[in-house]
Amino acid sequence: MLGRMTATSAPAHVRDLNILLGESARDLVHAVVDATTDDVGGVNSVRPTSVTVRPSGDTLVRYAVEVRRRDTTVVRETLVAATGSLVPRGAAIVAGDLDGESVEVGLWRWPHDPALPGLSHVVDRDRLGALLARAGVSPEHPPTVRVQSYRPGRRAVLAITAGSDRLFAKVVPPSELPGLRRRHELLASCLPVPRLLVTTDDGLAFMPALPGTSGRAALRQGHRLPTPEALEDLLDRLPPALTTMPARSDHRRRARHYGAVLALTVPEERDRVTALAGMITEADAGEHPVVPVHGDFYEHQLLTSAGAVTGLLDIDTAGPGERLDDWANLLAHLAVTETPRARDWEREILRHVHEHFHPKQLRPRVASTVLGLATGPFRTQRPDWMARTRQRIDLAERWLDRP
Structure with missing residues (x-):
């Protein structure tokens, strides 16, 4: 007490x-x-x-x-x-x-997260050795484990190097493991998605590393990037069976959620973000068919090599949705990336999207995602989080009003 x-x-x-x-x-x-x-x-x-x-x-x-x-x-x-x-x-x-x-x-x-019981297995040398053996990996020397990401209570990703073998361990709440298994089964047969090598009922999944450079690193390093047509082909290959999986909330509901969070963390902007979330909710986003979508499609989920997509990552949210939302998510992430190469790729993708969808149906979806990204600087506790948050709120407003 x-x-x-x-x-x-x-x-x-x-x-x-x-x-x-x-x-x-x-x-x-x-x-x-x-x-x-x-x-x-x-x-x-x-x-x-x-x-x-x-x-x-x-x-x-x-x-x-x-x-x-x-x-x-x-x-x-x-x-x-x-x-x-x-x-x-x-x-x-x-x-x-x-x-x-x-x-x-x-x-x-760390690593004793009550919602992620499988996490402690990855950092326990004996347990990890047994799991690697089940995956067909028997290194001569103890493997090294590096934390890639950790969202407490939600998920963790760890990179494992065992001799010449490179693997990733993803840890999710046990209740989410069946859905993760199902998505990997569906997608690995038709897309560059890793097959799961080993899973455990407490929420742990091992998968091999795929070749390529992340889209975010490719942007930063000036590498050749996939064309919009290559990305369209990738999305077209998402299997129809994904539409039987649970759906994410739509951009309107997410905008209301993000607006409420920002009103708490930046109370000086409460009126502005509340009004912005309301305008996004009320904007005409059009009616679109329900199709298989990635659900969190942006550059960091792609592995690339010489402009080709060699890997599609983080398919935890793949399921039914509207294709325009995947494009809007990618454009929003590029919009907050402050490099000239990101601007060039954004314009290239935007031209492609405008050939298939009306701009006024795209704008509220991009604005909703940018509003969500405005919560990021506070979440990661950047020293300049207040200024960056306001910049992203400004950007969401500009996207909604964009001609």
């Missing part, structure tokens, strides 16, 4: 942000470190590196923590704190009171 938490007086819907990003954060981290480590001499620093906020105010924060041991050595840890609906079952709960109101915070430390 934690004693009284300290936070600035605030409405209930921003209270959790104050607790997890204010002075209370250090107390929370101290509580979990003291309870789980025997030789703690102190906590040197606590730095938030990722923040997830829901419109309800429920909040999740990932911290980079420097822990000083009694022998004065310093170790770096990753800890996570969450409130409300973002607390997974199995998290340690720290309780206290704030202004006379009871508050509970869920806590865990």
Whole structure:
């Protein structure tokens, strides 16, 4: 049990942000470190590196923590704190009171994420060795594991090098594994999507690395990029059976969600983002047939070589949708990429899309995704997050009004 938490007086819907990003954060981290480590001499620093906020105010924060041991050595840890609906079952709960109101915070430390039970297997040498053997990989020396991404409670991707073999381990909540397996089964037979080598019922999937350079790196390095026609062919090859999978929310619902999140994190822009989300929702986006879509189609999901697509990644959201949404997602990501090569590719793709769809039906979809990307600088806790957030809100407005 934690004693009284300290936070600035605030409405209930921003209270959790104050607790997890204010002075209370250090107390929370101290509580979990003291309870789980025997030789703690102190906590040197606590730095938030990722923040997830829901419109309800429920909040999740990932911290980079420097822990000083009694022998004065310093170790770096990753800890996570969450409130409300973002607390997974199995998290340690720290309780206290704030202004006379009871508050509970869920806590865990890497790699023991209660929502991702398979994660600890990848960083355990013996378990990893057994899983690699099942995948047909038996390295002479211990494999190296590098974290590619970690979204607490949602997913993790780790790169594994075992001798000459390169693999990726994706960890998802166990309930999502059947859908992931099904998507890989459907797509690997007709697209450059990796086949799953091994899966475990606790949400772990191993797959081989594919050749090529990520589209994001190709943009940055000036490599040749796929033509819009090549991308169209890629999307055309998505199998019809994907339409039986669950659908994502549409761009209107996402715009309302993003607007509500931005109203919490940038209250000075509340009126503007609320009005913008409303205009996106009310704009005429047209009626389009339901077809197989990637669901999160943008340059970083592509592996390329000499202008050819050699890999299609992160198919977790593949399912039924409207083709224009895949194009809008790609254009939105290019729009926030501040390089001349991104502008050139954006114009090339935009010309192609305008040949198949009316611009006024594209604009609200791109604006919705850009509004979502405006939540990114705060989520990643960039030092200049406020300025970058406003730049992206401006960009979403320009896309909606674009002639």
